[in-house]
Amino acid sequence: MKKILLILPVFILVACQTKVGSSRTAATVVEKKFEKKACVEDDCAEVSLQWVELLGDSYAASVNSSIVEKITRYLVYEDTVLSMQEAAQFFLDGFTEAKEEFPDSPGGWYVSVNAATSLDSLGIFSVKFEEESYTGGAHGSYSTTFLNFSKKDGSVLANEQIIQNKPKLLALAEAAFREKRDIHPDSSLLKAGYWVDQGFFLPAAMGLSPQGLILYYNSYEIAPYSEGPTELVLTFDELGDILALPQ
Incomplete structure (x- = not known):
């Protein structure tokens, strides 16, 4: 044809x-x-x-x-x-x-x-x-x-260049993630189906906006495709001295 x-x-x-x-x-x-x-x-x-x-x-x-x-x-x-x-x-x-x-x-x-x-x-x-x-x-x-x-x-x-307190950011991000996904602070993320067998982690996609720091977990990064992506926004007030910005 x-x-x-x-x-x-x-x-x-x-x-x-x-x-x-x-x-x-x-x-x-x-x-x-x-x-x-x-x-x-x-x-x-x-x-x-x-x-x-x-x-x-x-x-x-x-x-x-x-x-x-x-x-x-x-x-x-x-x-x-x-x-x-x-x-x-x-x-x-x-x-x-x-x-x-x-x-x-x-x-x-x-x-x-x-x-x-x-x-x-x-x-x-x-x-x-x-x-x-x-x-x-x-x-x-x-x-x-x-x-x-x-x-x-x-x-x-690199992400590491704009972060000066990673442990504190991890704690904030996990709390925000649990709230976004409606998971109790005492519940296991691993048992809930999230891929955190090595512990909770920051996403590869991190950017800044007028609202604050955007953490974007793409599909397949922390959960199956069916779960979709997860976008978190941490305000500058929440972040405090976590960021190292080249002003």
């Missing part, structure tokens, strides 16, 4: 530019969008990417490069440096090749990534990445992660 392949690229620079506050300088943030689509007969693969780009600041180039690199990792799993457009084409090519190899496989693929400013203050520029994708199987993939940048030089701050 004859197959028809369509490639429909769209690259948009959103006209809206906003000044976001900073403890050092005001940065101009531009919202950008890239979309591309490929179809084989009635089934299509779609790429939809939205992200922020900084202009006119000394650390902008470093931040922008890290944001683009992280987004391309959702499209290309190999350790290869590609542009946004190249990574999108890699994903679409994977779809068309899969259709050629397995022509009877139903449905299409998609990946959607939104990278938005979470905080621009306290010496940190924090970006929240929300990803959703499907490439076949029982269900799609959903994740939320963060990149936290120092506004001194645009370097990526």
Whole structure:
């Protein structure tokens, strides 16, 4: 049966530019969008990417490069440096090749990534990445992660670099987790079905917002997929001197 392949690229620079506050300088943030689509007969693969780009600041180039690199990792799993457009084409090519190899496989693929400013203050520029994708199987993939940048030089701050009292943070996080999941302080999290056989732990995804510190446990990190993700927000008042912010 004859197959028809369509490639429909769209690259948009959103006209809206906003000044976001900073403890050092005001940065101009531009919202950008890239979309591309490929179809084989009635089934299509779609790429939809939205992200922020900084202009006119000394650390902008470093931040922008890290944001683009992280987004391309959702499209290309190999350790290869590609542009946004190249990574999108890699994903679409994977779809068309899969259709050629397995022509009877139903449905299409998609990946959607939104990278938005979470905080621009306290010496940190924090970006929240929300990803959703499907490439076949029982269900799609959903994740939320963060990149936290120092506004001194645009370097990526590891979680350990913004925490100066981990034991205290662990205690606060566990209490908040139990409250969120309605688990009594004296009940066993392990018996409740959570994966804490090595003890309670902090999530990989940690970011800052105007409300405080966001701790985001993605699906499969601390519980089965059926439990879904868990987002905790600890206010700056609750945190006290737990954080080590590069103001």
